[in-house]
Amino acid sequence: MLTREEARRRIEELRREIEYHNYRYYVLDAPVISDAEFDRLVAELVALEEAFPEFITPNSPTQRVGGAPREGFATVRHRLPMLSLANAFEPGELRDFDRRVRAALPGEQVAYVVEPKIDGLAVSLTYENGEFVQGATRGDGETGEDITPNLRTVRSLPLRLLKDAPPLVEVRGEAYMPKEAFAQLNERREEAGEPPFANPRNAAAGSLRQLDPRVTAHRKLDIFVYGLGYSEGLALTSHHAVLAWLAAQGFKVNPHYRLFPDIEAVIAYCLSWQEKRFDLPYQIDGMVVKVDDLAQQERLGATLKSPRWAVAYKFPPEEAVTRLREIVVSVGRTGVLTPTAVFDPVHLAGTTVSRATLHNEDLIREKDIRMGDYIVVHKAGDVIPEVVRSLPERRTGGEQVFRMPARCPVCGAKTIREEGEVAIRCPNISCPARLKESILHFASRNAMDIRGLGRALVEQLVEKGLVRNVADLYRLKAEDLVRLERMGPKSAANLLREIEASKKRDLGRLIFALGIRHVGERAGKVLAAHFGSLARLMAATAEELTAIPEIGPKMAASIRTFFSEPRNRQVVEALVSAGVNTVAQTATPGGGPLAGKVFVLTGALKEYTREEATARIEALGGRVASSVSRRTDYVVAGENPGSKFEKARELGIRILNEDEFNRLLAGDEI
Missing domain, CATH: 3.40.50.10190 (BRCT domain)
Structure with a gap:
């Protein structure tokens, strides 16, 4: 057992080592240890901080996962205003910018730094004696919102500076969501029946303004820094020197910035990125041009809104007109029905596309999109093909209004749409489109806890037709399993033993395992305690359900919908036949020898x-x-x-x- 002082020293050592490896992985993209080795370092730090909680600090790497939700955002006043940039849309406007700069600096040599304009959320990062103490949004330029806990979850943001830190420095940067993370987030939102984000910028802003930092931690945000605000004790003379200093301190600086001696070289570089931008793993919507010399920046000054020493060259939006041929409906892994537009192929953002999600029926009606229409398409965030609008002026009269199907196109179950939601769902847990997820949830640790039944095995069981619903798990035999990949006789025997043991799980677990929408672990226990058996729950009316204090109308309606689907009732009957426990073993609320403890x-x-x-x-x-x-x-x-x-x-x-x-x-x- 370590002494208190030994623990303190080891905690500090681990924090420095973990931050170094975070920097190698998230900033340099050049890790020097394996993920397993990194995880062991973090696990050791977590254990020491649990044993010695007095040494936990806000900037410990263990705090990056996000703490408890907050009630609201405090206001932060910027020491120096965070101004927005004026825009240029044509090369001629960049030349006009150059003429204004040279007119204000007669006879002086002027060089420019050009860097990609990241499409994200501008943030301010304050460090005192090298420690990250506060992060804020731009807000109105004078005041922003304190989002410090959320920014701590961004892995590439250093929680302490690497060397020779000044007493106080405010770093300016752009928090953003990489294209891949944006696509994955929208996919999850679609599956949950939630509206997707329009672009990575909105996704990043929405993620950083979450009151619960744990939500932010799961959004895979990143950050590039591009300059300084207020600072004490720094003597830098050029913008490119600022970027070099930031990189040396452990910040992630965009590697594509360049220094040019004249505006024509600037224009050529900006135009070269108009197509290359689509190859980047993050979205840029233009290039930022800045006067390099900081003393010249000071003399040029600013208007009320924008600095006179910088301008943003904005890329033109890329759109295409095409013909919508049909709208097809797919069923996702959670049962959500999603309409997809199929159109004549067009070239967008570096690739050829012919399909785009239409998200839901409400959006189709709102945009008045009909089969046979000419439509305008683009890529949201340069990633996801999207139908922007229809062109009704080009209609011939043969276009058809689209209606979502009343029955699931995969299994034929009657579809449902809950009040207040845009999503239309298939309620059948045995629907082939959602079966794998239903089985994984059923077998999960807090449900029926069938250990060894992971995703790879579930995929084999479903694809080979061995399991068509969760009840089929209880019909599996050793000879079925040993024919599967990586499944020998011993593994098969272990899995069958786990499946058999799951028959004895408490009723509350079984109710949760069924995957009834809105019914979580706690609700499963409450329902089991109240009704005592699955048969009584299945027969319960909406009135009987809402009479239970913790069961609201929305959950009650979801329970009734679930058990009114004949295929779900058949699964329950098969579970009963297989010998799965359907009777409550727990005491009713208020009873038992430990009641009230x-x-x-x-x-x-x-x-x-x-x-x-x-x-x-x-x-x-x-x-x-x-x-x-x-x-x-x-x-x-x-x-x-x-x-x-x-x-x-x-x-x-x-x-x-x-x-x-x-x-x-x-x-x-x-």
């Missing part, structure tokens, strides 16, 4: 996982909380307990070891 778990128990211990407590009427307070009755402490153990001691709360916990569960005196 509040427990907190800390450390590793030998006999139980955290979920198993929680289930045992709840089965006897108790409740498990995530943090220690004066209302806590017992803290159950396993090996290597964390800060909850110390807090329980401070508050005088009864601490149980595992033997005492087992005696309490057995009803013995402790």
Whole structure:
């Protein structure tokens, strides 16, 4: 066991090492250790910080995952205004900009730095004595919003500067979402029936303005820095020297910036990127041209809104007109029906495209898009083909209004649309289009907990026709499994044993495992405790469901819709026939020997996982909380307990070891 001082030194050492490897991976794109080695460093740091919570700091690498949600954003006043740039759309306007600069600096040599204009959200990053202390949005230029916790989740942003840090420096940059992350995010939103983001800029802004930093942490944002605001103790004389200094401090600086001696070279470079931009993994909407000499920038000054020493050359939007041939409907892995436009091929943003999602029926009506229309298409964020608008003036009268199908085009189930949602869904959990996800959810740890049933195996089971619904899992035989890739007799036996053991899971888990929309783990337990059996739940009316305090009208309607689908009822009947438990084993609310008692778990128990211990407590009427307070009755402490153990001691709360916990569960005196 480390002493307190040894732990402090090791924590500092680990933080420096982890930040170095973050810099190598996220900024230089040149890692020097494997992911597994990096994960071991992080795991060691997490363990030490749990054992010595007094050493946790906001800038620790472990805090990048995002903390608890906040109630709102505080206001930050910029020490120097964050001005927006004037735009130029033609080479002639760049020449006009150059003439104005030279007229204001008569007889002086003027050089320009040109860099890509990242399409994201402008941010300000403040460092005090080398430590990141505050991040803010541009806002109105004078004041912005404090988004410090969200910016800490951006892996390429250094939490401390590398060397010779000034007392105070404010760095300006652009937070953005890479094209691949943008496409993945919109795909997830579509599958969830949520409206997609229009472009990476909106996605980045929406992600950084989340009140819950944990949401931001999952959005895979990145950042390029491009300049300085207020600073103390820095003596730099040119913009290209500023960029070099920022790179030396560990910031991610765009590698495509260039220094030019005259405006004609600037124009040639800007035009060269008009097509090359599509090959970048992030979106740019133009190039930024800046006077290089900082003293000249100071003399040129600014208008109320824009600096006179910089201009943004904006690329023209790329659109094409084509003929819409048909609208086809696909079914996603969560059951959402998505209409897709199929049109004559056109060349856009470096590729040929012939299809674009139309998202939902409401959007089709709003844009008045009909089959046979001439349409305008572009790529949202240079990534996702999108229908911008129709051209009704070119209609001939033969165009057809599109209607979403009343039945799933894959399985034939009657489709549903919940009140207040734009998504239309297939409610059949056995629909071939959503079967793999249904099985993975059914087998997940907090549902039926069938260990060893991962995605690769599920894909084989479905593709070979061995499993057509979740109930078919209980019909699998060893001879079925051993024919699959990477599945020998021992692995097959282990999986069959896990499947058999899952038959005994509590009813609450089974209800959650069925994948009823809006019904999570907690709701599954509540429904199991209230109705006592799956048969009673299936027969419950909407009124009976909403009479339960934690079940609202939306969830009640979803439950009724699920069980009114004949295919879902057939799956339930097959589960019953297979011997899966459908009767509640837990006590009803308010009953049981531990009724009203509040427990907190800390450390590793030998006999139980955290979920198993929680289930045992709840089965006897108790409740498990995530943090220690004066209302806590017992803290159950396993090996290597964390800060909850110390807090329980401070508050005088009864601490149980595992033997005492087992005696309490057995009803013995402790």
